[in-house]
Amino acid sequence: MFSVISAGCTAIGQQPPASPPAAPASDCPALVFTDREFAFELQRTLAAAYSGEADIGECLATASRIKEGDFESWYCEWNRTADNFRAVGDESLAAGHRITAMEAYYRAATYYRTAEFFLHGNPADPRIVETWEKSRETFRDALALDAVPYEIVAIPYENTTLPGYFYTVDDSGTPRPLLIVQTGFDGCQEELHPYAVEGIKRGYNVLTFEGPGQGEVIRVQRIPFRHDWENVIGPVVDYAVSRPDVDEDRIALWGISLGGYLAPRGAAYEPRITALVADAGTYDVGQTLLANLQEGGGANMTEIELQEWLQTDPVEFNDALRDAMAHDTGTRWLNEHGMFAFNAGSPAQFWAKWMEFSLVGIAEEIQCPTLVCAGATDHLDPDGMQATALYDHLTCERELMVFSDDYGAGSHCQFGAFGQSFAAKFDWLDDKMGMTGSPSGEE
Numbered sequence: 001m002f003s004v005i006s007a008g009c010t011a012i013g014q015q016p017p018a019s020p021p022a023a024p025a026s027d028c029p030a031l032v033f034t035d036r037e038f039a040f041e042l043q044r045t046l047a048a049a050y051s052g053e054a055d056i057g058e059c060l061a062t063a064s065r066i067k068e069g070d071f072e073s074w075y076c077e078w079n080r081t082a083d084n085f086r087a088v089g090d091e092s093l094a095a096g097h098r099i100t101a102m103e104a105y106y107r108a109a110t111y112y113r114t115a116e117f118f119l120h121g122n123p124a125d126p127r128i129v130e131t132w133e134k135s136r137e138t139f140r141d142a143l144a145l146d147a148v149p150y151e152i153v154a155i156p157y158e159n160t161t162l163p164g165y166f167y168t169v170d171d172s173g174t175p176r177p178l179l180i181v182q183t184g185f186d187g188c189q190e191e192l193h194p195y196a197v198e199g200i201k202r203g204y205n206v207l208t209f210e211g212p213g214q215g216e217v218i219r220v221q222r223i224p225f226r227h228d229w230e231n232v233i234g235p236v237v238d239y240a241v242s243r244p245d246v247d248e249d250r251i252a253l254w255g256i257s258l259g260g261y262l263a264p265r266g267a268a269y270e271p272r273i274t275a276l277v278a279d280a281g282t283y284d285v286g287q288t289l290l291a292n293l294q295e296g297g298g299a300n301m302t303e304i305e306l307q308e309w310l311q312t313d314p315v316e317f318n319d320a321l322r323d324a325m326a327h328d329t330g331t332r333w334l335n336e337h338g339m340f341a342f343n344a345g346s347p348a349q350f351w352a353k354w355m356e357f358s359l360v361g362i363a364e365e366i367q368c369p370t371l372v373c374a375g376a377t378d379h380l381d382p383d384g385m386q387a388t389a390l391y392d393h394l395t396c397e398r399e400l401m402v403f404s405d406d407y408g409a410g411s412h413c414q415f416g417a418f419g420q421s422f423a424a425k426f427d428w429l430d431d432k433m434g435m436t437g438s439p440s441g442e443e
Contacts, residue, residue, distance in 0.1 A: 032063040036379070037330040038074070043416050045114045050418040051194035053106040058085070062111070069329050071118040078115035079131065082108045086138055098145050105142035106193075109135050113188060118333060120340035129219050132188070136216070139190040148200055155209055155239045157232070160223070163216050164209035164236075165189065167196045168245060177250035177433050178240055179204040184258030186337055188215040195254065198422045203435055204252075205245060209236055211262075213341040224343035227356035233266025233273075241272065250274055250433050254425075257380075257413055258282060260373070261357050264390065268365040275432040277425060279413055280380075281372035281387035281400075283363065286355035288386065303355065310352035313345075321347035363393040369432045370394055371425065374402045377410035399428065 033039040042063050048054035062081045067073035089104035112135035119128050143150055149168045154161035169176060179199045181192045189208040196206040210217050211232040213225030226232070233253070241248040253270075254277040255263025261282035267273040286303040293306070301309070310317065325332035325347075335347045344350035372394070374387035381387060384402060391400040401424060403409040407417065414421035430436050 035069045035329050047415040048110045054110045074118050075115050078111050082111035102142050102145035105138050109139035121336040123340050132219050157235045162209050167200055167206040169200055173245050175247045176205045178246045179206045179252045181208050181254045182259045183256050218341050225341050229262040229265040230269035233270050237270055237272050268362045273368050276368050276370040279373040281390035283386050283389035284358040284360055307352055307355045310348045313348045317348045318346050364395045366396050369397040371428050372400045375410045377405045378412045380412045
């Protein structure tokens with residue numbers, strides 16, 4: 001999952017490339033890695049320990065074997081750890097130890113997902129689909145041993161379907177409030193399982209899904225991101241209300257990371273959404289790119305002019321970006337994954353497409369109560385610029401929730417502080433959805 005980040009760009013026109021803007025300080029301590037991107041992705045994997053889908057010692061031992069900033073080393077070590085605990089699960093299951101097997105499978109699925117993360121520089125690398133498939137299948141093996149009722153679902157979408165999981169409080173078929181949770185720029189829906197578990201505890205049925213540019217949809221179906229996410233959310237809600245176990249008058253939507261743009265975009269056109277969580281809020285990707293270019297000494301133009309220029313696939317922009325990618329892990333990963341998920345042939349083509357992700361003139365159309373979240377030390381949205389811009393343009397009932405870093409909750413999407421994160425966000429959601437004081441979700 002991803003929001004927006006400095007890209008290290010060039011000045012405009014025939015001027016020599018400007019140096020990339022200095023990276024802001026990491027929002028997490030240099031745990032094992034001094035490389036900011038590696039440190040953050042380690043923090044993200046460690047965060048799964050909250051729900052038992054990673055373990056701290058396993059993560060730290062794996063990270064200690066990884067060569068700093070080396071994508072191949074990252075893949076090899078996390079894949080080795082995943083293979084180990086996949087085998088542990090298999091052996092435990094064969095011996096009749098179903099709980100031990102389930103727990104090992106959940107952890108292995110997380111480690112496979114982490115291993116695959118930096119592979120997208122070569123979209124033809126067979127390990128992308130192979131490792132993703134191992135992660136998904138291991139996760140499903142864990143689900144099959146778990147007590148929470150679930151279905152693997154296919155959501156009708158245009159001329160295909162979108163993959164999803166539908167988790168239920170019980171097997172009764174009782175209509176219940178529904179929480180739809182979606183990922184963002186770089187996530188897979190299996191990573192949303194902890195959110196689903198927390199929702200089930202509070203009486204929600206939960207639907208997760210992947211749309212264009214995400215998970216299976218980009219890796220197998222080869223459908224890239226689209227900015228007009230209302231054309232994704234509409235079919236998802238259509239599917240939801242077709243189910244007899246959904247209370248169609250209480251449907252909440254929660255978007256994680258870039259989902260903090262995608263979910264608001266969908267809700268602006270979908271009156272059946274009754275509460276919205278933008279986590280973290282994102283208003284206009286082009287705004288941040290233009291600001292970074294200007295900080296680097298160029299870009300004396302408007303956002304529209306910048307996008308038109310990028311659409312020409314300018315050599316100087318691509319050269320400067322590729323130079324920055326060679327020297328900065330975060331910039332390399334962002335642009336490699338962006339080109340992969342947007343089916344773009346160059347950094348400029350990726351950014352031209354990503355600049356379409358804007359809520360200018362659209363945020364005002366959101367009608368449901370909306371929670372906009374931000375982290376005080378979120379390095380993907382310094383100073384909460386994007387979250388604040390989204391909040392400022394909302395005309396609906398709204399709240400801006402900024403998490404401090406006093407107890408480690410200031411990072412992007414509060415990774416590593418899920419106790420604080422889930423407590424505050426679900427309490428807000430429960431209040432808006434009429435769930436307070438009702439652990440079964442029934443009033």
